[in-house]
Amino acid sequence: MSAKGKPPAKSAGRDVVPKKPPAPKLAELRERVDGIDRSIQELIAERARFASQIGQAKGPLAAAIDYYRPEREAQVLRRVVDRNEGPLEGEVLVRVFREIMSACLAQQEPLKIGFLGPAGTHSEQAAYKHFGHSILGLPLGSIEEVFGEVESGAADFGVVPVENSTQGTIQSTLDTFLGTDVKICGEVELRVHQHLLSRSGRFEDIERVYSHPQSFAQCKAWLRQHLPDAEKIPLASNAEAARRARNADDAAAIAGLSAASVYGLKSVAGPIEDRPDNTTRFLVLGRELFPASGNDRTSLLIFIKDQPGALFQVLAPFARHGLSMNRIESRPGHGGRWQYAFFVDVGGHIEQEAMRLALAEVDEFAEQVRVLGSYPVAIV
Numbered sequence: 560m561s562a563k564g565k566p567p568a569k570s571a572g573r574d575v576v577p578k579k580p581p582a583p584k585l586a587e588l589r590e591r592v593d594g595i596d597r598s599i600q601e602l603i604a605e606r607a608r609f610a611s612q613i614g615q616a617k618g619p620l621a622a623a624i625d626y627y628r629p630e631r632e633a634q635v636l637r638r639v640v641d642r643n644e645g646p647l648e649g650e651v652l653v654r655v656f657r658e659i660m661s662a663c664l665a666q667q668e669p670l671k672i673g674f675l676g677p678a679g680t681h682s683e684q685a686a687y688k689h690f691g692h693s694i695l696g697l698p699l700g701s702i703e704e705v706f707g708e709v710e711s712g713a714a715d716f717g718v719v720p721v722e723n724s725t726q727g728t729i730q731s732t733l734d735t736f737l738g739t740d741v742k743i744c745g746e747v748e749l750r751v752h753q754h755l756l757s758r759s760g761r762f763e764d765i766e767r768v769y770s771h772p773q774s775f776a777q778c779k780a781w782l783r784q785h786l787p788d789a790e791k792i793p794l795a796s797n798a799e800a801a802r803r804a805r806n807a808d809d810a811a812a813i814a815g816l817s818a819a820s821v822y823g824l825k826s827v828a829g830p831i832e833d834r835p836d837n838t839t840r841f842l843v844l845g846r847e848l849f850p851a852s853g854n855d856r857t858s859l860l861i862f863i864k865d866q867p868g869a870l871f872q873v874l875a876p877f878a879r880h881g882l883s884m885n886r887i888e889s890r891p892g893h894g895g896r897w898q899y900a901f902f903v904d905v906g907g908h909i910e911q912e913a914m915r916l917a918l919a920e921v922d923e924f925a926e927q928v929r930v931l932g933s934y935p936v937a938i939v
């Protein structure tokens with residue numbers, strides 16, 4: 560660079576060093592934080608008192624489930640995301656507000672939430688993500704049992720996995736809808752990280768690996784590369800796999816880190832899922848539908864007539880009414896050979912005029928249409 564392009568030389572001296580404000584002392588900063596904490600605590604208490612009053616305003620209701628309003632919770636959380644200007648991530652703030660609402664609701668009575676147990680499964684994590692920790696968690700033995708406990712009223716709501724971004728649909732969840740009246744009243748998306756867990760934490764000891772078939776599938780390439788000769792033993796859940804792995808030094812489990820802490824295992828390797836964006840979508844099961852939240856999805860079960868163009872005719876109304884279809888999945892129906900049931904997800908709520916008109920047209924061409932649910936789109 561020529562001398563001309565250089566910034567003018569400054570004489571070294573005390574006056575050219577920028578003046579910094581004196582660093583506030585640790586104690587002063589902590590005093591500020593203490594003051595903020597006091598204010599936050601007062602506000603949380605005030606919020607809880609108002610939430611109680613809202614509960615009373617709903618009239619004399621029988622149980623916690625009668626106070627629960629998923630559409631209102633979705634609106635509150637969306638506003639938290641919209642207002643956020645950092646430095647914390649929207650997802651973090653949603654977690655905090657979710658817990659506050661969970662505690663406010665539990666002032667009446669905690670909700671009873673069934674999920675695929677035992678403790679430490681991703682389903683349990685999804686249940687806490689959606690309902691917060693002020694719930695009574697009911698770990699159950701199978702997806703069918705979660706449906707059953709919701710249907711019988713033993714659980715207020717249930718949480719079941721329905722699809723994974725790497726592995727696709729969990730068929731048993733869809734099939735269970737065919738024989739039940741249970742409704743969908745929410746969805747949860749969970750980033751799923753898989754770890755190889757064992758009692759000793761020594762990779763060289765591992766001869767057997769336990770896991771749920773879905774988790775094996777999510778880690779297929781990793782297993783092929785690192786443990787091609789180990790025996791792979793499928794089980795009903797990852798947490799069950801972790802429970803078994805704690806009894807032998809030559810066994811490992813593929814599960815989430817929460818299972819490691821529940822069952823006292825060490826992480827040998829992880830995350831080991833083949834795709835870094837590995838996400839599972841869960842459905843929240845209940846017994847009734849709730850009003851629109853403003854950003855909703857409707858899940859339908861459509862049985863079509865066995866005639867040319869039938870599928871086209873039942874799907875065209877959604878496009879005609881400007882509704883976008885996010886997903887379609889066909890499963891053999893229970894009505895006989897070659898009868899198919901279509902699981903269709905459409906953007907919008909059944910309270911919306913466009914959805915009402917579209918569904919009336921679908922009804923004309925379909926053998927049967929069931930609204931499985933109309934519920935808020937997952938927040939974060």
Ligand SMILES: O=C(O)C(=O)C[C@]1(C(=O)O)C=C[C@@H](O)C=C1
Pocket residue numbers: 610613614626627628629631632635659660661663664
């Ligand atoms: O707004 C309500 O209906 C409430 O009961 C309050 C509140 C909340 O804490 O904001 C609590 C529980 C409901 O599920 C929804 C919201």
